[in-house]
Amino acid sequence: MPFVDGQWLDQQNPQSFPVIDPTTEKTLTGVAETGDAGVDCAVSAARRALDTGSWGRLDGAARGQLLNMLADLIEQRAEDFADLECLDVGKPAIEPRVIDLPQTIATLRHFAGWADKIEGRTIPTPGHMGQPTLSYTVRQPIGVVAAITPWNSPTMIGSWKLAPALAAGCPVILKPPEDAPLTSLLLAELVVQAGFPAGALAVLPGRGATTGTALVQHPGVDKISFTGSPETGQIVAAAAARGFRPTTLELGGKSPQIVFADADLEAAADGVALGVFANQGEVCAAGSRILVDRSVHDEFVELLANRAGKVVVGDPFEPGTTMGALINAKQRARVQGYIDRGREEGAHPVIGGGRSEHDVGYFVEPTLFTAATNEMTIAREEIFGPVGAIIAFDDVDRAVAIANDSRYALAATVWTRELSRAHDIARRIQAGAVAINGWSPLDPRLPWGGSKHSGLGRELGRAGIDENTEEKTITIVL
């Protein structure tokens, strides 16, 4: 049920939606969806919290303490969060323990540190009509922030949105994904324990078409931060355009991983396998276009196929499992459709490419295609599954041209030991983040986001504060 104004909201005749375990296909629970009245209530409570409530009066240091307290409480319940995330998303048990939860806690603590360091500037000018002036700026909360999260890493991506907004003093209304809402509901419980004033954070479970739509169309929302598909991102951006409300959109990618002949090929194979298979490939930054120097192509394919062959697909809670199930039946059918399409268009599956041997659960085989071209559907569309297209290239310029020939521009990795080439390519590649000899590291200090169809704006680091504040200029004629 929705968490609004510091408590669970009892709605009249709520609709509910099922939460399915992707591994067993069984219903875990039903969750009461937030209706229009619930959304309205959450927005009013957030407005009150900001304009007249105790949240709006808290200074930065106090907000920082609350964020640190929330981080401590999540750390204490990290095992519960990790288990819920596995159940909900279908990812292997190790992943939330080494990635999602540590990143969530680090993000909250990073922005706790920012909360009392949000400063303005003093700007010298020639003055006004012959009189000297003092001009300075202050950064103020942008207002009520709606945060809409996807199902692949709801806890971590939720923290990327709410930590900077809360640090900046904005009340946040979180709409978790209908396929994986459970950790966000646990978070609401901890927000009360941490002592956040009522209205500072609301959690509104519900489907995109209903709760999501009501939230983004609500005129009381001042800023929208969305992570999801480009198709839904466009709908959100159009809703935000009415009222000229700022948006941060992170909409996925088709990220290249470029392997040069001089690279440490063993390390590159490890890194590229991680980039394409982590979290079942359900990662915005998944490196699903693998560009390999033709002179080492066969050698590298063998090394990579060897890594892929060691992936253990199965029950996320079984020790040794390294790949779980996809989120739902629709996603499995979609990914399977892309695998079929790859074969039809002439790519060759060196590993995988068939149907999963599991009868129950939304599993697919990790799949690598060789003989792929950048024109094929598997190289152009975001698959959001464990499928990589290996494309051979002959020289640096061609590699950059292929990398940039995409509607997406989120992330890229480059494997080379030549320093000047690494810097040169990093500048030329269209991407929000480029990693050399590794996969883009997750770190709350580093800005994250893309351009083209990968989205608008940046999250995390200083950008997280800038995107959640308005800079106001104040001039005193002396």
Ligand code: ADP
């Ligand atoms: P997917 O189709 O893979 O679930 P989406 O981009 O549609 O990915 O979903 C990402 C998030 O956006 C989810 O929380 C979802 O509920 C929400 N969402 C979906 N449609 C809308 C919409 N029209 N307005 C606002 N939020 C939406």
